[in-house]
Amino acid sequence: xxxxxxxxxxxxxxxxxxxxxxxxxxxxxxxxxxxxxxxxxxxxxxxxxxxxxxxxxxxxxxxxxxxxxxxxxxxxxxxxxxxxxxxxxxxxxxxxxxxxxxxxxxxxxxxxxxxxxxxxxxxxxxxxxxxxxxxxxxxxxxxxxxxxxxxxxxxxxxxxxxxxxxxxxxxxxxxxxxxxxxxxxxxxxxxxxxxxxxxxxxxxxxxxxxxxxxxxxxxxxxxxxxxxxxxxxxxxxxxxxxxxxxxxxxxxxxxxxxxxxxxxxxxxxxxxxxxxxxxxxxxxxxxxxxxxxxxxxxxxxxxxxxxxxxxxxx
Numbered sequence: 001x002x003x004x005x006x007x008x009x010x011x012x013x014x015x016x017x018x019x020x021x022x023x024x025x026x027x028x029x030x031x032x033x034x035x036x037x038x039x040x041x042x043x044x045x046x047x048x049x050x051x052x053x054x055x056x057x058x059x060x061x062x063x064x065x066x067x068x069x070x071x072x073x074x075x076x077x078x079x080x081x082x083x084x085x086x087x088x089x090x091x092x093x094x095x096x097x098x099x100x101x102x103x104x105x106x107x108x109x110x111x112x113x114x115x116x117x118x119x120x121x122x123x124x125x126x127x128x129x130x131x132x133x134x135x136x137x138x139x140x141x142x143x144x145x146x147x148x149x150x151x152x153x154x155x156x157x158x159x160x161x162x163x164x165x166x167x168x169x170x171x172x173x174x175x176x177x178x179x180x181x182x183x184x185x186x187x188x189x190x191x192x193x194x195x196x197x198x199x200x201x202x203x204x205x206x207x208x209x210x211x212x213x214x215x216x217x218x219x220x221x222x223x224x225x226x227x228x229x230x231x232x233x234x235x236x237x238x239x240x241x242x243x244x245x246x247x248x249x250x251x252x253x254x255x256x257x258x259x260x261x262x263x264x265x266x267x268x269x270x271x272x273x274x275x276x277x278x279x280x281x282x283x284x285x286x287x288x289x290x291x292x293x294x295x296x297x298x299x300x301x302x303x304x305x306x307x308x309x310x311x312x313x314x
Contacts, residue, residue: 034260037112038267038277041155041174044108045269048156049171051094051102053273056164058098063271065160066298082143090309091148093158100136100147107134111155111174113260117311120152151312155258158309161290166297167272168290173283174267175311176242176258239287241266241280 052063059067059079064087069075073084079096086092094103103109106126110117125132126149133139139147155175162171241264242256264280270290276282 034113037260041111041113042267042269042275042277044111045156045172045174045267046273046275047103047108048158049162049269049271049273049275051099052162052171052271053164054102055096055098061164062298063162063164064093064096064099066163077143080141080143080147082145082148088160088309090154090158090311091151093309094136094149095143095147097141100139103136105135106149106153109149109154109156111258113258114155114175115259117153117155120150124150124152126150126153154311157311160307160309162271163294163297163299164271166290166293167270167274168286168293169271169297170286170290171269171271173269173308174241174258174261176256176261176266177308177310178240178242178256239280239283240264241283 056063059069062068064070064081067087070079070081070087071084076082076084076086080098080100081087081095082092086095094100094109106121110121112118122132127133127139127146131138131146136147156172157175157177158172159170161169163169241261242258265278266280266283267275267277268283268286269275270286276286
């Protein structure tokens with residue numbers, strides 16, 4: 001009886017064909033996964049904008065960094081913050097009770113395009129005390145370090161521009177937004193974006209109050225952890241998104257790059273909750289649109305401010 005099975009040569013041919021098909025299919029699957037993760041990342045940004053909207057609904061349409069009551073420590077603590085500077089810090093901008101309730105899970109602050117951040121959350125826990133909280137409810141009503149989120153456990157940069165009264169203003173971006181890192185002093189002399197915030201000097205003399213209605217903010221700095229960064233390239237006029245194997249701006253750090261982003265790509269969300277997946281030139285167009293209507297909102301600054309609370313990555 002004749003054997004109807006595969007010969008060795010036929011089997012090798014079949015294996016070779018399967019290998020070729022797999023090599024053709026894998027890049028397609030990888031692209032599809034990246035696309036899906038970018039959508040999830042945009043969803044997280046949308047949730048951050050909604051959290052700010054929740055705060056605004058409770059406090060006369062103001063966002064935390066534009067709320068003059070937060071200049072008083074007792075008022076800020078009553079709202080969930082650890083003090084009257086917490087709303088300006090990357091580890092505690094989320095402490096307001098309305099923001100915590102809206103965000104709910106801590107995983108919202110970690111992008112699927114940011115495996116380093118996800119790994120850090122899993123290994124070291126989310127809060128400053130090292131506990132592995134899954135959601136903000138587990139932090140109870142604490143307003144101290146137990147309700148602050150580690151800088152390494154966040155994938156998003158909070159832009160201190162969001163204004164609930166001006167839909168076009170920026171609320172947050174992915175952390176691959178670059179910044180000016182050089183200069184003298186804790187903040188550096190270039191921490192003012194010339195195009196978007198006029199000619200303010202950062203002297204704190206009351207004439208250059210950024211977006212803040214009550215006082216000029218002097219940001220505390222510990223190992224660069226709470227630094228407020230200015231925007232853009234050498235002339236501080238154009239935003240730049242870091243991408244894979246792409247580091248061009250002065251002082252840019254390798255750890256700004258995120259998985260799934262090519263050079264000049266990022267995700268962001270405006271104050272009305274509209275999310276975008278686009279290029280740095282499109283982001284700049286968004287800034288231009290916000291600049292035209294900025295004066296209609298709650299900010300008392302002389303121009304459109306884009307200071308950035310930036311996460312710190314290992």
